[in-house]
Amino acid sequence: MKKVLFFLFLLIFPLLTFAKEEDELKLYFFHGKGCPHCAEEKKFLNNIKKKYSNLKVIKYEVWYDDSNAELLEKIKNEMDVKGTGVPVTVIGDTIILGYGSGTSEKIRRAIEYYQKEEYRDAVSEILAGTYEKRDSNIDSFSKMEEKSDKEMTVKIPIFGKVNLKKVSLITAAVVIGFIDGFNPCAMWVLLFLISILIGMKNRRRMWVLGLTFLFTSALVYMLIMLSWIQVAVKITAIIWIRNLIALIALGGGIFNLYQFLKTKDDSGCQIVDDKKRKKIFKKIRKFTSEKSFFLALLGVMGLAVSINLVELACSAGLPLVFTELLALNHVNSFMKFLYTVIYIIFFLIDDLIIFFIAMFTMRVTGISSKYNKYSHFLGGIIMLLVGLLLLFKPEWLMFQFK
């Protein structure tokens, strides 16, 4: 019961902290009836209203209402903004065109900015005819965003200009992927497979089947992560889902630390369920002894797919945390792919080392269980940290520390 109350507290606390009463903040939302991006933003605004009690969303439909369309044109002219289409969002002195990847976070940051900084309701001023054009062609919020982008870039000898956000995400991919690699969930299958492969006389077959197993496993893991990112990008803007992911990360972190403490003084391998183990061993023996090389290859690939799907629940924590990190940072599709590939390469390192040693020495080598314990410990700390930051300081996960 205490645990349930604690989790409820974690869920509700951040909502309470943001719920302080402040001056009304108006957000003008210009949309078209039937426009899909507008519908997405509308959903987002409905959600975000719950977080900021002083936020008032004023909607104007512009496709069927000429006066609203005229108003939008007037606002764009006055604010010196070019561009057509909907949705258009105006908050303070900031105008945001369209709604795509990253827009929800930009709107959120603009709301945060105007909560703290001087707020100027440009639309009200335009309606009242009192609007005075800015000195510069850029509003104060966008100026601040540009400045922080510049601050995110540092000069490093040899490497030249380096974007700290990119470096941080690459570092996260390397570190989290490497730690995740030591997760013992599917290691026992690899060791058994290697022991069977070593018993074969055909070295070419050994190499191909072993590498096929490893790379198929990596591919499945990568596809799962990429599909999670796609989902995370869509849902991460919804506060309660983000809080839910935070709670899952916290739960995973606590579980990993519990596992670490539980096995701190013990070491060794937990015996895998007899039925499950025997079934998998039977499959491995069947596939590897298959006379047709093609059928053996297909069998090993099928085994890799099923193992990774079955063991997913066991190893889901760190990939979930990493995909959430990518979703929060709104990296483009190519970079999402690249960061995931980096993660997978480092995830695979320990398996590849074991495989290569076995293939060259013809002896199976294991990894000390102390590394599994450290993996539980470090993985637990990372999950706890990301969970807490998601709840209380999500902007830190976007590498914005101001």
Add this chain to the structure above:
Amino acid sequence: MKVIKISAIWCGACLITNKVWKQLKEKYSFDALELDYDMDEEEVKKYSPGEVLPVFLFYSDNEELGRLTGEVSFDELEKKYLEVNQ
């Protein structure tokens, strides 16, 4: 004195402890029995190995004098061996 090691090919810790097991066998003279958790299933059951591998069991006159579980170092294994062998 009889020392039994129960291990499995899929267990990394068992593979790691192969070295200390070999060292013990070289340093002391005793009846060594190695059982594979999967291949010698029926015999392994007799020793109730528990949930963690590897397991080192120390026997004298069919009586269990002690056991060690998990990835042990040579010092730990030797200490236990000498302790039960007194």
